[in-house]
Every structure is written in C-alpha cells, then in structure tokens.
Amino acid sequence: MHTLNRTTTTEMEVTSIRLERELKDKLKELSGNVGYQALIRDILWNYVQQKSGDYQTSISPTDIRASVAAIAEKEVRCVLTGQLIRPQESMLLGFTTGGELVPLSTESLAR
Incomplete structure (x- = not known):
C-alpha cells in the first residue's frame, strides 16, 4: 500500500469519524506500518478520483491472477485501459494479486 503524499x-484538518471497533481493527491489520489513518485517506482519495474520472491506477x-x-x-x-x-x-471482474476485485473491459486482457 502506497500512501499518497498530498x-x-x-x-491537514482534524476530522472525527466514528468507526465500528471491528472495522478499525481490520484497517489497522491491513495498513501494516503505514498506519490506518493513512490507509483511510488513500481509500477516500481513490474513491474521490474514481468518481471524478481522475483515477490513475x-x-x-x-497483477490480474484470475x-x-x-x-x-x-x-x-476499466482499471487497465x-x-x-x-x-x-x-465486462470482466479481475481478481488481483493484492486481493482486490476490479472492473475490466472484455478486451483489456487480450494477448
């Protein structure tokens, strides 16, 4: 996981958000040495970029295993094209080596 250096x-502004304890624990597990707050920021930035059409993958x-x-x-x-x-x-749903399910156009994996 790469933290976006923005x-x-x-x-940054301090913002309070309430999370279920289980969700926070899972985020901590997934974030490793990056920290769960940085992971949450990455997730939110990715969401904003996807919705605005600025997403760069x-x-x-x-990276597609199946x-x-x-x-x-x-x-x-499509995350590739x-x-x-x-x-x-x-379309295709691609399962990545990182464990994500991502949208793919039908011709994006043509070899």
Whole structure:
C-alpha cells in the first residue's frame, strides 16, 4: 500500500469519524506500518478520483491472477485501459494479486 503524499499531516484538518471497533481493527491489520489513518485517506482519495474520472491506477495486466465474466450494473471504468463500461454491458471482474476485485473491459486482457 502506497500512501499518497498530498500534504503534511500538520497542514491537514482534524476530522472525527466514528468507526465500528471491528472495522478499525481490520484497517489497522491491513495498513501494516503505514498506519490506518493513512490507509483511510488513500481509500477516500481513490474513491474521490474514481468518481471524478481522475483515477490513475497502478494495476497492470500481470497483477490480474484470475477473471470472471460479468455484466455491469452501473457505469464503471476499466482499471487497465480507463475505457468506460456502461450498464448492462459485458465486462470482466479481475481478481488481483493484492486481493482486490476490479472492473475490466472484455478486451483489456487480450494477448
């Protein structure tokens, strides 16, 4: 997990958020030496970038360990090509080496 260097913590605003204890514990486990607050910031920035269309992925075809056919329920972008996948369009769900399920266009893994 790579923390996005956007600003120093001294320049950040303090925000309080209530999390279930189990969720906080899981975030701590997943964050390793990065820290769960940095992980939460990364998750939130990724969400904002995906929704705004500015998402830049570091996933490559070699990161996909398996894929399954699927039908898009809502509009998404292929993590490899950035291609728009529209609702009811055929797509793939890729399982990454990092354990994520990611949207893929049907031709993104063509060799």
